[in-house]
Amino acid sequence: MTVVSETIAPPSSAAPAAVRSQVTVPLRFPDGFTATAEVLTFHGLADGKEHLLLALGEWEQALLNPAPAGPGPLVRLHSECLTGDVFGSQCCDCGPQLREAVEQIAGAGGFLLYLRQEGRGIGLYSKLDAYALQDAGLDTYEANVALGRGEDERDYTAAAQMLGALGASAVRLLSNNPDKAAQLTALGIDVTEQVPTGVHLSPANHRYLAAKRDHTAHTLDLPPAGTGQDLPPAAAVPTPEDLLARVDALIPGLRERAEETERLRRIPESTMEELKEAGVFHLLSPKAVGGFGMGLETYAQVVRRLARGCPSTAWSAGHLIEHVWMLARWPREVQDEVFAGGPAPLAAATGAPVGAAEKVPGGFSISGRWSFASGVMHSEWALLAVQHENVRLQCLVPMSDVELLDVWHTAGLRGTGSNDIRAEKLFVPEYRTLDWALLGAADNPGSRIHRDPIIHTPMATFLNMVAPAATLGAAEHAVELFRERMMVRKVKHTVENRQADSPLAQARFSQAYGLVATARLHWEEAVRVLSAAFKCQPFTLTDEERARYRLSLALSGEASAEAVRLIMTGSGGSVHRLSHPLQRIQRDVNVLLNHASLTMDPILEQAGRGLLGLGFTIPAETF
Known part of the structure; x- marks a missing residue:
């Protein structure tokens, strides 16, 4: 020495x-x-x-x-x-x-x-204590603070x-x-x-x-978890405008494949590849796992624009996007598992009817038959609602562990393939079960992991957006088709060479156009009310605001459906052929109107109570 x-x-x-x-x-x-x-x-x-x-x-x-x-x-x-x-x-x-x-x-x-x-200055023992807090959902900095130490000492x-x-x-x-x-x-x-x-x-x-x-602000070009692929640099992550332009470019192909989608009763693989290539499923995925971390406005617009091409595709894609967001609300252990393959794990989710759960060593044994599993034909995972004593749980299970029942034979939205799922005494490890109330809360486990504002909002308010957006997009496409048809169609028992020259047809078109414009204004008002609430941290939504946004969505759906009805009755008998897109739009819209987010009677009742300051007769978070 x-x-x-x-x-x-x-x-x-x-x-x-x-x-x-x-x-x-x-x-x-x-x-x-x-x-x-x-x-x-x-x-x-x-x-x-x-x-x-x-x-x-x-x-x-x-x-x-x-x-x-x-x-x-x-x-x-x-x-x-x-x-x-x-x-x-x-x-x-x-x-x-x-x-x-x-x-x-x-x-x-x-x-x-x-x-x-050691441990950014907090010592070895404290660092190991911080590891335990990270397992519970905190990030490495939040864990230090929770121990009463500095983020970096x-x-x-x-x-x-x-x-x-x-x-x-x-x-x-x-x-x-x-x-x-x-x-x-x-x-x-x-x-x-x-x-x-x-x-x-x-x-x-x-x-x-x-x-x-x-x-x-570490300078890390971080690839998606569990992959060897590079995360796009910041300049390559699209702006909301760029993403919407990508979606608009998909619309012609969606229209060409709409009949095939209905016949297959699922989204064609070519469409799924296009959606993935456009980054659609990354929309609500957190930035920390390679997603785009965008918000409600962009999400609702994507569903609406996809519906201009194919309502079934819009419905399935909208829910698959939404379910990525739901997975990002789970604790770290689950997120490490589901996001290991990239920023957009695809999952179906259903809670109707609720299954049964029995506590067993290490987790739960669940049984049930769940309907309306939107996105199930393209999913690796399933999110299933079960009841255990007085607690409702959501269970995350691989699709390979459940039975898929081919029962989706419907008049409309046939292309969604929203089939049933069945499980009998299926073991679900405890870490893949979560209290539904905690999952749906603004302060959910994922909100301790991700900084993206959209993760820090209650879940129920977000789940009402797909049906109204898809209904509006479908009606907007119907108006386009009606206009094209009127410019060339000769109507029997009239003197005009084309339907567009008839004063009565002109009035019908303007009425349908106005109804769609009204639907759009109602829809935009609902998005505006929710977006303003989402920007508040913590999230706040008064009874009046909740009533306004739910009423606006319902009125948007009603106006869209009335526009489609007017268009169909003024378009002649040939539009009822199964090959014509207008009849498909009408059937899809009719099914959409039966979704809980657009069912008028209960919405009008609860919205009226909220607007009058009488209080809801159901839990506010479920409305």
Whole structure:
């Protein structure tokens, strides 16, 4: 061991420190990589801890060639992580970052500072306590705060002292963390370049990395969990306008395949591929898992525009998008599982009728037959409602574990394939069951994981949007078809060469057009009321606002359906052929009107009570 007593002036903002000792240590990593380090210890460090500096590669030459004339030393500030550095924990990326840093610095010449700041400065025991809180749904920063500690308690004064003791006043910093560069700069170390580290993803650390990216602006191009595919850079993530333009481009193809969709009683695979390629199912998926993290307005517009091409496709796609959002409300363990294949896991969801659950060791045994499983023909997962004693639960099960019953033979929305699901004494592990009230609340487990505002809203208010949006889009398409037909159709027992020249037909068209315009205004009012409420954190919706938005949606559906009725009665007998799109629109709209979000009698009753300040006769959150 060589004892060194020389002291070099430290940065002006940090007290002096001196090199205490220097020893040569050969290094070997589990993958076989080897390097030789000069390990230095110090006197006079501000926090009194036993930090180490590993000088690697041609470090003396790097010190002699500082920036801007030369490259300068490459430096990594690495905080101690016993679980990751020693035991190979996959909950973080510390071990792989340490291995990467040694190789890069050995090649370039510079220093790895091994700083005794376990758990971002809170200590090993507290870090393990934070791990337990992360398992319960908090992110890595929220867990520290919940323990009464700071999000990041690390101080890099000692690091600046160590660099100053070696005369490294200007460095290239190997880090994705902007705080490290900021602190070094404030302490008098000139950071001439910030060199990013790689993304070391494991099945267990995706949310940890996403939290670092989203919470503290780490420069991470993070791929979707469990895939080898790169997450599109920010510039490639579409704006809402870009996404809507992609959807509009799909409409002609949806119209061409509408008859095939109905015949197949499911969305054709070609359509599903187009929807996936357009990123439609990423719409409500959280940004932390590679989704777009968009809001209600864009979602409702996407469903409406898809319905201009095919209402069945709009219905199924709308619910599949919505169910991704529902999965993002679950605790971390479930999210790690379902988002492992990418940001848009497809799931069916149904609660009618509610199944039965029996508590068994490790979880629940569930039985039931569930109807109206929208999206089931394209799903990997099923979300099933069950009753256990006085508690309603939602259970998440793989589609491979349940029986799919082909019963969807209907007059309208045939292309949705909303078949039944049956299970008998199916075991569901406890972590894949969740209290329905907790899942539906604004303060749901996913709201502790994701910052996207849409995750922090009650679920019931969001579930009423698909049917009204699909009904409006279908009616808008019907008006287009009626106009085209009127311009060429010759009507029997009239003197005009085409229907459009008839004053009565002109009046009929204007009435249908006006009804659709009225439906659109009602629909936009409902979206506006809900959007304003969603922007409030915590989410608030008065009885009057709830009554207004539900009434507006119902009136929108009623006006859309009346427009379609007028169009059909004025379009002649040939539109009732099964090959004509107008009859399909009429049948689809008739089925949509029977959905709970558009059934007029109970909506008018409850909305009237809400508008009069009498209070609802049902729980407000279910209306």
